[in-house]
Amino acid sequence: LEKVLASAAMDNKTVFITSLNKAWIEKDSIFGIFLMSFKYGIDTEWLINHLVVICFDETAFEYCTDMRTLHCYHFEIEDVDLSDEALFMTPNYLEMMFRRILVLTNILELGYSFLFSDTDIMWLRNPFPHLHPDADFQVASDHFAGDPFSPNSAANCGLLYIRSTPATIQFLKMWYEEREFNPNIHDQDLFGRLKYCPAMRKIGLRIKYLNTQYFGGICEPSRDMNLVCSMHTNCCVGLEKKKNYLKSVLEDWKNYLTLPLTIRKSNPPSWSLSQ
Template identity: 50%
Template sequence: RSAEMANEAWFMTPIYLEMMWGRLAFLQTILTLGYNFVFTDTDVMWFRDPFPYFDPSVDFQTSCDGFNGNPFDLNNYPNNGFNFVRSNNRTIEFYKFWVSSRQTYPTLHEQDVFNKIKQDPYTKEIGLTFRFLDTDYFGGFCSPSKDFNKVCTMHANCCVGLDWKITDLKIILEDWKRYLSSPANQTMSSHWRAPYKCPKMNS
C-alpha cells in the first residue's frame, strides 16, 4: 500500500478514494485530540496569512469551487482542499458522521459526500456552523481571485494531472512575483495567466 501511495493517485481510482477517506479519518483524529487545524492540499499556493480572514466563532470554514456571495449559504459549492476547523463537540460529531457516511455512499469521494450531508437533518441537529470562504480571498482555477490586493491562496482545482498542476502553479507564482515587483502593486488588479495547461474539469 505504501508503494502505491508513492505514485500519483489519479482522480476517482480506488487508491485515490482510499487516500481521501484515510485523510478524512486522520483529520477526525486531530479534532478528537482537541486541536483546531488548517488543512491545505499541496496544490494550494499561499500568498498571505489567512488567519485574519477566518471567523473565530464559526466551526467549519472551507474554500469554494463556486462562491455565490453569501458565506453562510449551504448552496455554495465547497472545496475541502483548504479549510479551517475548530475542535469542539459539534465538529467531532460531524466528522464522525462524515466518515461513517462512506458506507451510505460507497462509490463517492469525501467531497461529494460532504455536499450531500451538509444539509442533512442530522447535521442541523448537531448545530454545526459553516462559513464558505470568498473566492476573492481564497481563489482557485475554478474561480480565480480577481484582486492581487486581496488574494490569500490559489488552489489548482478543476484540474486533473499532477504535471499540469505543477506547470500552472509555476505560472501563478511568476504572476505573483511580478505583482510584488511592480511599483503599482498597491492598486493593481489581478490577471492570472493560469490555468494555461490544466485541462478543465466539470467541477
Template identity: 45%
Template sequence: MLRSLFPSAGNAFSDFASAAADMPSEKTLFLRRSVAAFCFFAAILFVYNSVRFFADTSVTNPVGFFPVPDGLSSQVSEESRLEKVLNDAATEDKTIIITTLNDAWATPNSIFDLFLESFRIGLHTRRLLDHLVVVALDDKAYRRCLSLHLHCYALLTEGIDFSKEAYFMTPDYLKMMWRRIDFLRSVLEMGYNFVFTDADVMWFRDPFPRFFPEADFQIACDHFSGNSSTMHNRPNGGFNYVKSNNRSIEFYKFWYSSQENYPGYHDQDVLNFIKHDPYITEMGLTVRFLDTAYFGGLCEPSKDLNEVCTMHANCCYGINSKLHDLKIMLQDWKLFMSLPLSLKRSQAYTWRVPMNCSLSAFHPAKIPAESDEEENEN
C-alpha cells in the first residue's frame, strides 16, 4: 500500500535496505540503533511542543485565539443570562414586572407567598405572572423562587449578605435599596420598560389601564395631593412604572449618583430631595404621581375596593407586622369578591387594615372577619 501511494519513498527504502545488507553486521546494527534513537527523540519533541501549544492557547485565549480582558467573559455571560430571563418574560412591547426578594421574605408562608397569591386571586392579574421577573438577592431566595415561579434571576453581590431581614435604615438596608436602583438602570439600558413592585405590594387589579400613557416615570405615593403632576406629592419607591428611553436612563443615573450628596439616606428620601432639581426638567423627563385611590397603601389606603389596583404594606416596620396585615388584606379582598354585585357597588365595604401596622390598637372594620375555613383559590 505504501509503495502505491508513495513510490519514490518506497524506492528509497529499497535502496537503503540493499546497502545495509552489504555492510558488516556490526555497522548495520549501529546504523539501525542510531535511526531508532533519532526517531524516538524526534517523536518526544513533537508531542511536547504540540501539548505546550494547545495548553497555552486554551489558557490565554479562551474565546477563539484572541486575548480577552480580565472579567469581560464573566460579565458577558451575566448579561446574556439576564437578557434571556428578561426576554422570556417580556410582553410584545418589551415590558416586564420586576420584584426583588431575599431569604427573609422568601421563606415558606412568608411575604413572597402572599405576593404570588394576590396575582392569582386578583381581577385579570393571574396572566401578569407570565411577565413577572423575580430578582433574588441571595442563593436561598433564588432556589425558593425556582420552586414557585418561572422567571427568576440571581443578583448576587460579592461580599454582601442580603439574606437576612434588612431593618429600615440600617447599612444593609441602604445597600440593598441602592443596589436595586442601579440594577433597574441596567434594565432600562437593555431596552426594557418595567413596573417595579415591592413584594409587599398586593396586586388586586391589572394596573396598566390606570397608567399615564405619556409619562416616562410614574410612581406610587405615601401621600397623594390630588394632582398627579405636582412635585408636592410624597412618592414611594416600592411601586413605579418606567419606560426605557434616554430620559429615564439619565434620570436613574442621576438618582443613583445623588446618594453621594445625601449620604446615609435611602433612595426614596433622595428622590424627594432631587425631584425639585432643575436638571430633571432639563433632561425632559415626564413624571406622574399615582393616585392612592387606585394605588394605595397602609399610609393612605384605597377606600373603594371597586377601584383599587394595588395595596402596599408601607408605613409598617417589621416582617411580622407586615405579614399579619397583608393576610387580613387578602381575606378582605376574597370576601369582597364573594359579595353580590349590588353589595360591591354600595361602597359600604373597606379594609380592616392597618392593624398591627397601625399605632392605634383598634381600627374600625366594615368587612366582617372570615370564617376559619380556608376559601378555595380562584
C-alpha cells in the first residue's frame, strides 16, 4: 500500500481514492463512466494521475492494472467474497463499507491525506479550490443545512476529504470499532451518531459539511452548472439505476460545455436527471 501511495501522491502527500469490485467493472460499467467524467470535467483530467483504486477482488485488480495509467491496490480479503454487487444493507454491503474504513485508516496512518470518492460520482470540476482550508475532516451532504459546521446536515460518507492528523486517525479507528457494538448498522448511520458524541470534543476534531451547491447529488442537486464540482447518485439504489443517472448527468454536462460562454454564465441549463 505504501508503495502505491508514494507513486500516486501529490507534492503535499494527498491522494485521490476510490474503491472497486467486479460488479462495478462489467460491460458499460459505472467505473468507466466515473473515469470518463475526469476527461470532460474542467481542470480534472490531471487528478487521474493521483487516483488510487482500492480493489476488493482479484478480477477488479486485474482490470485496474490492465488500464496501466491507474494506481491499483488489491486489498486482499480471505474470509469473505466481495466481488458481487453488494445491495444496500446486506451483510456484504456492510462488510465492504467497514473494510473500506479500515483501508482509509491505514492510509492516514502512513501519513497520507486523501479525497475519497465513491465510484458513482461524476467529477466535473477540480474540487480542491472548494474544500475548506481550515478543516481536517470534510464530508459531503445529502442535504446541506446551510452552515458548514452544523451537524444538522445529512452527511454522505461517499465523499470524504481527510487530512492525516492524530485526531482524524483516532476518529476513524473509533468509527470502525463502533461496529462491534452495532454490527447491523450502516457505517453512515454510525457516523451520524458519532458526530454528536462527547468524545468528538475530547479528540478535538471539527467536522465540516460540504455545500451541495458545489458537491451535489440526486438528493439535493447543485442548482448551478457554473459552480458544480461533483454530482453523486445518492438517494438511488441499484447499479442499473445509478448507471442511467450517471449517463444523464454526463450528457447534461457535455451539452453545457457546448454552449457559448455568455449563455453558460447568464442562463445555465438544469439537470435532466432522467431514469
